[in-house]
Amino acid sequence: MSNGMTACGGAFRYEFLMQVRRRSLWISLLLVELLQFLIYVRLPHLYDFLHIYFQMPINQTMAQLALMVNTLLPAAFGCLIADRLPRDRRTRVEELFMATLQPSGSRLIGKYFGSVCATLIPIILFLLLGTGFVLYRTGDIACIPLALTAFVIIILPGILFISAFSLACPTIMWVPLYQFCFVGYWFWGNFLGPAHGIPTLTDTILTPSGKFMATGIFGLDSKHTGIVASPTQGWESLSLLVGLAVLVLCVLWLVQRWQQARQ
Template sequence: MSNSITACGGALRYEFLMQIRRRSVWVSLLLVGLLQIMIYVPHLSELINLYFQIPINQTMAELALMVNTLLPAAFGCLIADRLPRDRRTRVEELLMTMPQSPGVRLIGKYLGSVCATLLPVLVFFLLGTGFVLYHSGNIACIPFALATFGAIILPGILFISAFSLACPAIMWVPLYQFCFVGYWFWGNFLGARNGIPTLNGTILTPSGKITASGIFGLDPKHSGITASAIQGWESLLLLVSLAILVLCILWLVLRWQQARQ
């Protein structure tokens, strides 16, 4: 057990350092974040009047939803090349000679790449939290920032990261990235009233709208969703559970691929 934990920690540290040093991670997410800020800036006074009149827990839930609008689309694309990159640089061949199991390395790779790619997202969320604290003067926004980040942003990130790590194991990376961006907007922002079936509004909505409405009580006119507390927790647990399931399937696929070599 201790050897597995050590190996997992080593893989996590290696993957974290590899990912955090990639300029594309910072440049892509910062550009997408700046684009999102530019979208909101013309309506800033209106947003301040609107979102600072509601309870602070709902304000922080709305901030989490804003962060979850565009950044996860870039996030999933940046995770997608992790396994193919190892094959391309022949790092995978080196890792296969080590005694640690593929499952341990997979967990470390997943956690390391997620943590590294999540840092720019966290920067934007902390800037938003500072903005809320400055304008509201309500220090309660800090604990609610932790709660909303953990309940609204993180489950969706874990969900899309698992698929973004797994699908390129059997798909061409650019094709997956194209499909993923389309899925992100289809599954989170496309209204069913358009006549096109969508996952938007279900407990499989990774943008966190169900959680924001159900757990933090965000008004439907802000979230566009009406959900109960039970549905909020169901959405959170389902997204995390599916992420674990996808990683287990990926582990089996990697074992099968390794056995064929």
């Protein structure tokens, strides 16, 4: 048990520091957020939209803010996670870890949470900036704890979900190919409605953008999310996303054990 905790903690620290020091992490997420900001600025009647959002109950305002943060940034997030395991193989760090005879499952958990926590830092900063703007416009200090709640309930489940797949899929796919497919999936599975005539996950509880949690749990009006969801469906979506993330990590662990046994 102690050996497993040591392996998990060591992998977490290594992965966190490696990821948070990457210039591409900060540059990519900053450029994506700048692009999103420019898109919103060019919207017609922007002031009217903002006025509507600030007139909503504060919990719904923060849910809308979380959805805005969750629009484009997760697409870049998944791409930034995708190279973590291939990079370890390329730099032979994986062989070094294997030579220590530490539990592979503990290393995988540490790597997963280390890379996720590091990549989340810019997203959390963007959320805090938005929260500061909401506080400035509304003067309602309740937006601060609600920002944390919205992050945990709306943003984090989808992030855990896409991170698990972004860590696992590149073990059998070329990383650039996965990144290309993942960006396409993000828009297909979250924003491409059935009205386009293409089957999509957009209106199902499997969509990771957080729309079901925002509508079902935070009570955001369906006209802002495009879906109608009950509180039960909101919690079902959250549970399904997190549960699938755990399942994917378990499968990845089994695949790694199989690969190690063949070596």
